[in-house]
Amino acid sequence: MSLRSLLSVANRKVLSSVYRRPVPLGDNGPIVSFGFDDFPRTAYLVAGRILEDLGARGTYYTAAGLMNTSNGLGDLCNAEDLHSLLEKGHEIGTQTFQHSSCRTVPLRDFRSDVDKGIREVERLTGQLANNFAYPYGHVTLGAKKALSHLATVRSIFPGINGPEVDLNLLRANRLYGNLDQSRPIQRLLQQNVEQRGWLIFYTHDVRPDPSEYGCTPELFEFAVSAAAKSGSRILTIGQVLAELEDTPAQQEMVVRA
Numbered sequence: 467m468s469l470r471s472l473l474s475v476a477n478r479k480v481l482s483s484v485y486r487r488p489v490p491l492g493d494n495g496p497i498v499s500f501g502f503d504d505f506p507r508t509a510y511l512v513a514g515r516i517l518e519d520l521g522a523r524g525t526y527y528t529a530a531g532l533m534n535t536s537n538g539l540g541d542l543c544n545a546e547d548l549h550s551l552l553e554k555g556h557e558i559g560t561q562t563f564q565h566s567s568c569r570t571v572p573l574r575d576f577r578s579d580v581d582k583g584i585r586e587v588e589r590l591t592g593q594l595a596n597n598f599a600y601p602y603g604h605v606t607l608g609a610k611k612a613l614s615h616l617a618t619v620r621s622i623f624p625g626i627n628g629p630e631v632d633l634n635l636l637r638a639n640r641l642y643g644n645l646d647q648s649r650p651i652q653r654l655l656q657q658n659v660e661q662r663g664w665l666i667f668y669t670h671d672v673r674p675d676p677s678e679y680g681c682t683p684e685l686f687e688f689a690v691s692a693a694a695k696s697g698s699r700i701l702t703i704g705q706v707l708a709e710l711e712d713t714p715a716q717q718e719m720v721v722r723a
Contacts, residue, residue, distance in 0.1 A: 478623055482635060485611045486720045489710050491628035495662035498655070498693040498700050500524040501620065501638065503599055504532065504565065506539040506671040506680070510547050510556075513672040516687045518554060522700035525557040527599040527620075529565040530586035539671040539680065545590050552591060557702040559597040559620075560584050567602050568609035577612050597703045599638075599668070610634055618703055620666065626654075628663035631710070636703070638666040641689055644682045651689050655696045664706060665698070 500517065502509035505528045517524050532542050548558055563583035568576045580598065587595040596617040600609070603622030613619045618633050625637040639654060641647075651667075658665040667689060671680035693700055 481605050481607065481610060481621075482623065482632070484607060485614060485634055487614055487633040488630045488720060489633060491631050491662075491664055491710070493662070494706070494709050495628055495664055496659045496696065496698040497664045497706055498658065498696075498698045499664070499666045499703055499706065500641075500690065500700070501559070501599065501666060501668040501703065502526050502672075503561070503601075503668055503670050503679075504529055504539055505543040505547075507541045507543055507547060508671045508673045508680075509669070510543065510551055512683050513669075513686050514551065514554070514556060516672075516683065516690055517556075517700075520690055520694055520700070522690060522694070523554070523556045523702050523705075525559050525597065525703045526551055527559040527561050527597075528583075528587055528595075529561040529563065529601065530583050530590070531563040532565055538677050540673065540677075548587070548591050552593065557597070557704045558587055558591055558593070558595055559599060559703065560587050560595050561599055561601050565601045567604040568600065568606050569602075569604045573606075573608045573612060576609060580613065597707070605635065617707055620668075620703070622668065626658050626661055626663035626665050628661060631664060633707075636666060638668045641667040641669040641681050641686065642676075642679060643685060645684050645688060647681075647685055648688050648692075651685075652692055655692055655698065659696050659698060665693075666703075 505526045560583045562579040566579045598616050599620040620636040623637045624639045669681050672686050
């Protein structure tokens with residue numbers, strides 16, 4: 467393992483061990499959730515339909531300042547997409563308004579951008595939007611502490627959530643590429659069933675020729691279908707949180723494990 471990889475692992479261990487908001491998953495698993503970062507339109511038009519066809523729904527993390535624009539992920543979402551998703555039972559989460567990273571701006575500015583992103587999504591949808599995902603997956607100790615007031619904060623740290631879930635740093639696994647990635651997905655699903663845990667997948671665009679941060683419709687459909695066949699419940703982040711919300715441990719933040 468390279469020095470860079472070793473440092474990355476050490477950093478993740480530190481970030482996972484402090485400013486935690488633990489809550490037991492209990493007997494709720496196995497659960498699988500699907501999230502979409504930056505919310506490209508294909509995540510709704512293509513992946514949304516795949517989820518709906520299997521009776522499932524997803525969580526769409528929106529950087530409101532990027533709406534109605536295009537980038538390497540394709541066309542990003544618009545206000546009509548938000549309303550349509552909600553009507554179909556999907557969930558809207560948030561990112562920072564300008565998709566700013568907590569590693570590149572002062573903490574005060576980052577916190578302000580988080581709040582602005584939440585306010586704008588709530589203004590557009592008329593609904594509470596306090597499930598958050600870190601832009602670029604970047605996490606710092608200061609940001610983790612500062613965002614502990616949100617319902618959930620999702621990272622891109624791989625792994626399975628449970629038997630204890632840190633609501634300040636949900637683990638999530640990337641869903642990138644094509645059907646060549648089906649085997650590791652199947653292994654993760656099987657591991658999640660054995661652990662009776664909560665497995666979260668995330669991706670960006672979903673199209674035949676995806677960006678390096680997206681996946682093909684075939685891979686996405688495989689993942690959703692395999693999750694359903696595994697006997698796992700496919701729930702949005704908010705639906706899982708609703709099952710855990712009465713747990714007293716959720717109300718406390720633990721500075722150190």
